[in-house]
Amino acid sequence: MTEGMRLRLAVIGRLGRGLLPYLLSFLVAFAVVGLVLALLGFDVWRAYRTILGTSFRTSNGFVQTLIKWIPIVLQALAFTVPLVAGKFNIGGEGQMIVGAIGAAAVGILLADLPLPILLPLLLLTGVLCGMLWVLGPAWLLYRFGVNEILTTVLLNFTAFELIDFVATKIWADPRAGHPTTVAIGAGGMLPLLVTRPPLHSGLLIALAIVIIVYVYTHHTAVGYELLATGANPRAARVFGLPVRRLFLFSLLFGGALAGLSGAIEVAGVHGRLIAGLQSNFLLLGIITGLIAKGNNAAVPFVAFFIAVLEVGASALQRTMAIPGEMTFIVEALILIFVLLNDVVRRYRS
């Protein structure tokens, strides 16, 4: 065996040991859900093929998966960036909604501006609005030490009312049967990368964000300060890090990402503001972040897997009448089993 081969094998071995728990969790979760489906009298193999294969069988399925991946990965990072500093941002949903409202407002009020001006302005407004929505909880944490979990989550419910107000009272589209605003200007729409099936260029933005966040948390000194704060706030304070300011900053960073996800939904998917556009992306994002154990390098891959499951789930509901919530159980089980692997490892060491 040559030196190079041995090295390669060592790398593969290390990667394998890292991935093995995920693979096991995945298998066990699917086995459990398969058992339940079998007991309910469904064709289990067909269900498996549908849930995992829909994304890869047609180009439409694949594009659908990519389009879902964008908000999931952004919501996941909106959760994991504060998590690196040890803070829980459960308000990504509200930040996304308010980001979408800001983006739609710009797109509607300045509808006549040309694309090179309107689109960046729209996305930037989304980012700022997302930050604005988390500013309250972040400041209360910074100034008074108020627990951020509750304040961020309560602002989600507040945002539901806000989007309903904007979509029914301010720029309501009277022809829509559901709270919806009129369309934004054509210059506010993200250009398509592929036209059939349509794939918008928000994908490139999300990819850029993924790389930026990864480099920031893994390869910069400021990112390391965030990590040190999350690992041991007391030690970080002793070493002179501005711990509370880092908390504030990490939450604002998360809010910016969530706000951007809302703006992209408006500019890329809907072209207008629709109540309910937040879907369940917050929960999927949190699940993604937790399955990835807060590791920003793993988040994009886990997010892709979750997107595959989600696209499979809607196909499952359409073709086999299996409720889409089934995937939620799969995801929660995978999360629990991934966490269990850590426990097993702790006992063995």
Added chain:
Amino acid sequence: MTNSPWINFAGLVMLAIVPYVLAAQGTMLAGRTGLFIVAQEGIMLVGASVGFLGAYHFQNLAAGLGLALLVGGLFGLILAYFTTTLKMDQFVVGLAVFFLGLGLSNLLFKIVIGITLQPPRIPTLKAWSVPFLADIPILGPILFRQNGLVYFSILLSFFLYYVLYYTGTGLALRATGENPKAADSLGVHVTRYRYVTAIFGGMLMALAGAFLPMVYTGTYTDGIVRGRGWLAIALTFFGGWKPHTILLGSFFFAGVEILALRVQVTAIGLPHQFLRMLPYLGTILVMTLAFRGARPPAFLGQNYDRESRTTSS
């Protein structure tokens, strides 16, 4: 006098405290042994779903309540096992269980009922007038013409107060959440306390959830809990992790909820969406102003490891 809007309002508030009191007492109970549950919203949803389905299937509200208690206890057991025995992070496990509850509640409903435009309904829980007391002017209609769960939640609060502060069990329970090492050294079975309170806590949360379809709506919808689980955590902090002050604090939460609904109906020009924000914004305000004096149990949110050398892991 008996039909004045104020009496009506007070009666509705008495009704609305129930889910908050039950879920918050459950949170408090588990928290007092150091287990910080954050899965309230999920467990309440499961309680609402299972409670409704049980009541619908057996045509019997008690069966629904029993089923909800059973499932709630099971969720509490899962939480206790993962945190206390396996020593996994309490927040992460709590969030995972929250997801599980969220998925399970809708899934069960869809499997049993299917997807319908006209959801099936169950009869709502009847009010029960306490003999003699119900005839007292003003107080009677407010306090003594309510359903059983209202009486239960108030009596439970008094009962928990008594147990926590006037019995040896309560002392041991509180010690577990303050300093498990010291409690352990005095022969208190820390793990057992955590399991028992987690199971009771889960049952109370599920009961809080089951209250919603059985009293308010007569049916289950996926938005039925609407953040009450999270508000219950806030109430627990607001009430300083003490049963009697939690009961008092619940009147604030219920009052804001009913007020927002009421004003919405009478319409004072403000868009109703802003009124519906009140409970959430009010809670954040209260958290900022009132929480700072309240001290949670010292060991809250941490797992106890008998073999570790330090008192705080």
